[in-house]
Amino acid sequence: MLRDNYEVVIGLEVHAELSTKTKIFCSCPTEFGGEPNTHCCPICMALPGTLPVLNEKVVEYAVKAGLAMNCEIEKNSKNDRKNYFYPDLPKAYQISQYDRPLCKCGKITIDDGLGEQKVIRITRIHIEEDAGKLNHDDFGGGSLVDLNRAGVPLIEIVSEPDIRSSKEAENYLRKVKSILEYIEVSDCKMQEGSLRADVNVSVRKKGDTKLGTRTEMKNMNSFHSIVRGIEYEIDRQIDVLEAGGKVEQETLRWDDVSGRTFSMRDKEDAQDYRYFPDPDLVAIHLSDEYIENVKKTLPELPESRKVRYLDEYKLTEREAKLLTASKYLSDLFEQTVSKCGNPKAVCNWILSDISRILNEEEKEPNEIPFNSDELSELITLIDKGTISSAIAKKVLEELFKDPKAPSKIIEEKGWVQISDEGAIKEIVLEILANNPQSIQDYKGGKDRALGFLVGQAMKQSKGKANPQMLNKMFIEEMNKM
């Protein structure tokens, strides 16, 4: 295959909005949504004479992210101005960081998709302000500027070009997202744009030491489009090279609908941002003590949590890995176990049925509408034999639709398990009467026949009969025959 002759080289620049209450240089709220231009003030609208004041929380969050990604923390950092004109950038410069980012030389470990662990190096993490938003539609050809987002704090996490496949890129971004969620510095809502990535892709002939010319896809905000976009670019670049052409260095826009990239600007249009230190802001000096104190606030990260799960809850490697990949699921797991015990069952419910429903509904874990109270009650009801797992699955569907106490759902729907011996016996006798062939099969040594009979009984009782009791009673009754 043609692709086998090439090596793919990928680097990601991940932008994450920080979940501070206020903006990076003023006290406006960072809240998403809101009527246009209601979360802004003279400072983030860049009125003449206004000055920025750096939000200390932003520095703390960035340092926290740096420490969680094993970075060195820059003790003498500063803010720089990146100058360019665009209507969503009210000062005509973005306050960012140029040559002294807060964090540098980090690394994180990812799954390479082929079962191996791989280290991806982090070049730097710096703080900067987000721009506003242009509303191009509905205004008779014009555009309107909404500055609610202008000045929302961001960190930009830049990786080294260590990524070698779209799967690795996806896993890298998942890992970054998971770490940011764990340390609670960003809510990472990709659909709201609070986590997005610029993806740099190049290809080179295997064995080449020189990197190929790269293209950059801007503002990718779903795992799906990142994977598709990378795959598209790999094919496109290889086609260009195989046809004897040269890959142009350019900035691209990925279009999810047509499934292809479009050129936004080429190298000739490359802007000169005229970076220089922002004279309105004093340098950022961090003491060892400060960095130590931030370090102390770091929660348990996925890696160590995973190890603990193997030991404390006796989960398998795979289960522990899947659970800890999402802070939200992992927290739900621990809270539920603390209320109802039975870690194996809790883990199974989260990784199978709950994850399946999330997948089907294209939801993120933090959108689960119920919490550990409901989930632990559900599992306790199964353990006590009040409901069967079949009913429990139906209760779970209900919980996603209209979250309330599982006992209440069962009561309202009349789903209580039939564990009354007389009632069970009645069902068993009826089924046996209707299925003489199965009795013969069973007696002839075909164990499968028992399963069939129980299944019929469950069907008849609309899932409410206690399956253990059914099992027992079928055997008893048939042995009597």
Added chain:
Amino acid sequence: MEIYELTVHELLEKLDKKEITKKQILDSYASRISEKEKDVQAFITITDDNLEEKLNNVSSNPSKFAGLPIGIKDNICTKGVKTTCASKMLENFVSPYDATVMEKINAEGLISLGKLNMDEFAMGGSTEHSYFKKTRNPWNLNKVPGGSSGGSAAAVASGMVPWALGSDTGGSIREPASFCGIVGLKPTYGLVSRYGLVAFASSLDQIGTLTKDVEDTAILLNIIAGHDSKDTTSINHEKEDYTLALKDDVKGLKIGVPIEYFGEGIDKEVREAINKVIEKYKELGATVEECSLNVAEYALATYYIIACAEASSNLGRFDGIRYGYRSKNYENLKDIYKNSRSEGFGSEVKRRIILGTYVLSSGYYDAYYKKAQQVRTLVKKEFAKNFEKYDVILAPTAPNVAFDIGSKIDNPLQMYLSDICTVPVNIAGLPGINVPCGLNNEGMPIGFQLIGKPFDESTIIRAAYTYEKNTNFRKNKPEFKK
């Protein structure tokens, strides 16, 4: 003496003795404005309407300054009153907020009589670069008042306001104060909040005072100085009472006079006047010695690189999108930017934006901006070295007296040279004060400046006060020669 001729501390004394009323003070200034403004052209916006009502509004304010007038340079944001920066770009701009200094001024109940003319965005040394009008020097209406705070200086010198606020990025308070024969103080960088001062060069800009005498300088500085959490470059410095420095005593004061300030560009009469100042200080018991500021000769180039670089970025926000001037002539976004900025800015502003853009460009940054920052460090060090030996440094404020209107307008380099004595102080972030020290043979004022250690405004105020007390130059009055 007419009321408009009095200093603020003299007004306060007369108020105290009930010899005059605040209403009389306001009326005196209002009638002076209606008499002299047509000749001097110091104001962009006059706000001397409804004075009785304004006086009423501050009647419950316990401050002794409540109801006294003041003038404000038109690059300081005033809520509800236009702040134009003397630019077509902001011709109709009304700030929705008050600058921190205005909050302080308002808290004292001071009443602003108007917004004063200046060079556009404070770029210039003659106030000829105003989009609206050319302000005249009250001593001779054919001469410039200096700049960029030329409106502030001319308004104080002509008695249209008793005192005024200005801003000084490279000499913009001290040079016009010198040209108009008044006292002008540029405080230490960081002493007065810049919040609400429309930025020209952020690392150099500082709001300061223009007053009739040194005592008023101390009083007004007391009002405007102080840390502001809205300006992270403002220093959390212990609040001082500068009027305590008003002592007639320089005995034992060590004054350094840098030889570099007396090079060939300095006018002969200015040089002679400064020499007399030196003699005076010696006579009053100070020791005066020649000293050296080697890097001073690089200060002007350094200043123009740093100031223009910062300006090119600071003025980016005037893009025709959200507020300010927007060209009617556009078909796309690029046109809005290009035409709004081409039509909205004057030539001097455009010259500096282009220069600043150039020195920050990739490939040139190291040779210009970075080098300038290195020289800036050297200038600071050399001042610091001198301050190990001297309490204050004395120098001319400007190499010459006020020049004829139009005589330098087509020669920017000649114009820039007027800043040669004042810019080193901004580069080093030091306090500097202009004190009048005589008239030349044409009757135009000459001034000298005293430069102090960082946050040592008190010492230069004491030295200036002592000089003023022992000379009569403050008593000279402008003649409005035509």
